[in-house]
Amino acid sequence: MKKTNNKESFRQVWQRHKSKYLMIAPFGLIFFLFTFLPVLVSVVLSFTSFNMAEMPKFSGVTNYINLLVKDSVFVTAVKNTLVLALVTGPLSYIMCFLFAWLINELPRIPRAILTLVFYAPSISGNAYIIWKLIFSSDTYGFANAWLMKLGITNEAILWFEKADYILPILIIVQLWLSLGVSFLSFIAGLQNVDRSLYEAAAVEGVKNRWQELWYITLPSMKPQLMFGAVMQITNSLSISSISIDLVGFPSVDYAGHTILTHLHDFGNLRYEMGYACTIAVVLFFIMVLCNILVQKLLRRMG
Amino acid sequence: MRKLVQVIVHKMRNRKIKRRNRSLGGDIFLMIVLGMFGLFSLYPLVYIVVNAFKPMSEVFIFPPKLTVDNPTLNNFFDLGAIIEGFDVPFSRYMFNTLFITGVGTLGTVLLGAMAAFPLAKYQFPGSKLMSNIIVYSLMFSSAVTAIPNYFIMSSLNLIDSYWAVILPAVGGTLGLYLMKNFIVQVPDEMLEAAKIDGAGELKLFFSVVMPLCKPAWITLIILSFQSMWGTTGGVFIYSEELKPLSYVLSQIVSSGIARTGVSSAVSLIMLVVPVTVFVISQSNVIETMATSGMKG
Incomplete structure (x- = not known):
């Protein structure tokens, strides 16, 4: 990982930056063994046929060809994943920032309570199962009960059995779950904005909270905004457990099949690990691509 | 060196926090938005708390109610009775979880932040490459890396030890990436000033960077604690006496519908500790508001 510069010898580089390398080393070692190496092995496995009982057999790009050309379910999975990501990604990102920003205005105690309340869905494990009750298909389900009370429908809607409803339901639940890591990092980031800037801005004619947001708060939070963008991209493209638990x-x-549920199918149910790794690699490249696009967009805006 | 930090902290503290540019109409509108989404988010918490105190007769009422008519502690007593019957004492499970959570969180925050500092503030051969690897390794699905990880663990003889759970968590890059994005904002002048006073990189890290990035590492403590607390050990820990609390509790939950009330009590117990840590840490983030602040 440590590249030597052409102009300097390895020893010179080491002499000059020794303390930096040493500070990275403890993390670097653990990272290399337990994050980097497993990823590398997975990439190698994606070129094999591996059922976990026998040794992996090298199969070239067969997995990739099967996945990208022959697997029609994968096409559906990619489509669903992209629809979910395009809606929940940007929306959840804006929600994370907006709520963090609004909460930041409040006095201390209400702020601590509201932060907890908003963060609650992400801290309470699989509490999203309650959505199953809300969208329960009989007349007792809250959604059906309300729709019938208001006279919008006459009979109970089978929410999880009609393909048209599945993606919208997943979007709602994902948005509900989305005030997580990015939200907390925005709250922390807002604490770091230099407060004297606001006073200076008021003197210089910034009139309302929206101008203040645009000219001071957002530019002061660029690193956190970048971090949040990466997190929301990764999360919105990784929707799987809510789909499996809610729509089956x-x-x-x-209709609720995503790239990760496809991976779950081959990795956990069919034990075709090589193929599962191929799916992971393809998902990885989709994420990297999205990340590059979004970073470009954010840079242009800043 | 220390004096410098004190002067800066003092300056920050004396800065008046005023709310300018706020209209009443806007305040009311935004409060309504917050309130509505708040109710929406509060639901699972209320539901878990209420269910834990419901007697058996109320658990199965349909549609489920958000109130409890005859609150009872029976669910907790039942849970206690189940735990009594285990071969391994409850305190042992508790210790396992505390050890894993404590060491894991400490390692994540300390090692992650320490590695983040040079990557955020300096350019040196390999720094850019490492930064990229760190961001992109967030994007590889952990569902498939678990298997190679198992082989690596077993070849290092770490299977069935606390470390099999702790090390992969510490080796995750989320914490480092979070810290890096905050450390970038530490003003270079402050680092330079401290360097002139003769501080080495490690000293800079502990006496300038970490105090200024308190909101960031407190956030990281919350995130790390929460994920370590919920870890069940999976296939990495198989000895009963090394299993964490959440494994045992999830076993109780998955063992049948007759224990619905008990499983609600379990959910509540599992939630209480992370929520407490969250509230304490979060009010600390807020406390630092008046004392910290960086010139961007």
Whole structure:
């Protein structure tokens, strides 16, 4: 990982930056063994046929060809994943920032309470199961009860059995879960904004909270905004457990099938690890691509 | 060196925090937005708390109610009775979880932040490459890396020890990436000033960087604690006496519908500790508001 510069010898580089390398080393070692190496092995496995009982057999790019050309369910999975990500990604990002910003205005105690309340869905494990009750398909389900009370429908809607409803439901639940890591990092980031800037801005004619937000708060939080963007991209493309737990696996017409549920299918149910690794590699490249695009967009805006 | 930090902290503290540029109409509108989404978010917490105190007769009422008519502690007593019957004492499970959570969180925060500092503030051969690897390794699905990880663990003879759970968590890059994005904002002038006073990199890290990035590492403590607390050990720990609390509790939950009330009590117990840590840490983030602040 440590590249030597052409102009300097390895020893010179070491002499000059020794303390920096040494500070990275403890983390670097653990990272290399337990994060980097497993990823590398997974990439190698993606070129093999591996059922976990026998040794992996090298199969070239067969997995990739099967996945990208022959696997029609994967096409559905990619489509669903992209729809979910395009809606929940940007929306959840804006929500994280907006709520963090609004909370930051409040006095101390209400702020601590509201932070907890907003963060609660992400801290309470699989509490999203309650959405199953809300969208329960009989007349007792809250959604049905309300719709019938208001006279919008006459009979109970089978929420999880109609393909058209599945993606919207997943979007709602994902948004509800989205005030997580990015939200907390925005709250912390807002604490770091230099307060004297606001006073200076008021003197210089910044009139309302929106101008203040645009000219001071956002530019002061660039690193956190970048961090949040990466997190929301990764999360919005990794939707799987809410789909499996809420709309079932496999879902009706594969309407709730995502790239990660496809991976779950091959990795955890069919034990085709090589193929599962191929899916992971393809998902990785989709994420990297999205990340590059979003970073470009954010840079242009800043 | 220390004096410098004190002067800066003092300056920050004396800065008046005024709310300018705020209209009443805007305040009311935003409060309504907050309130509505708040109710929406509060639901699972209320539901978990209420269910834990419901007697058996109320658990199965349909549609489920958000109130409890005859609150009872029976669910907790039942849970206690189940735990009594285990071969391994409850305190042992508790210790396992505390050890894993404590060491894991400490390692994540300390090692992650320490590695983040040079990557955030200096350019040196390899720094850019390492930064990129760190961001991109966040994007590889952990569902498939678990298997190679198992082989690596077993070849290092770490399977069935606390370390099999702790090390992969510490080796995750989320914490480092979070810290890096905050350390970038530490003003270079402050680092330079401290360097002129003769401080080495390690000293800079502990006496300038960490105090200024308190909101960041407190956030990281919350995140790390929460994920370590919920870890079940999975296939990495198989000895009963090394299993963490959440494994045992999830076993109780998954063992049948007759214990629905008990499983609600379990959910509440599992939630209480992370929520307490969250509230304490979060009010600390807020406390630092008046004392910290960086010139961007």
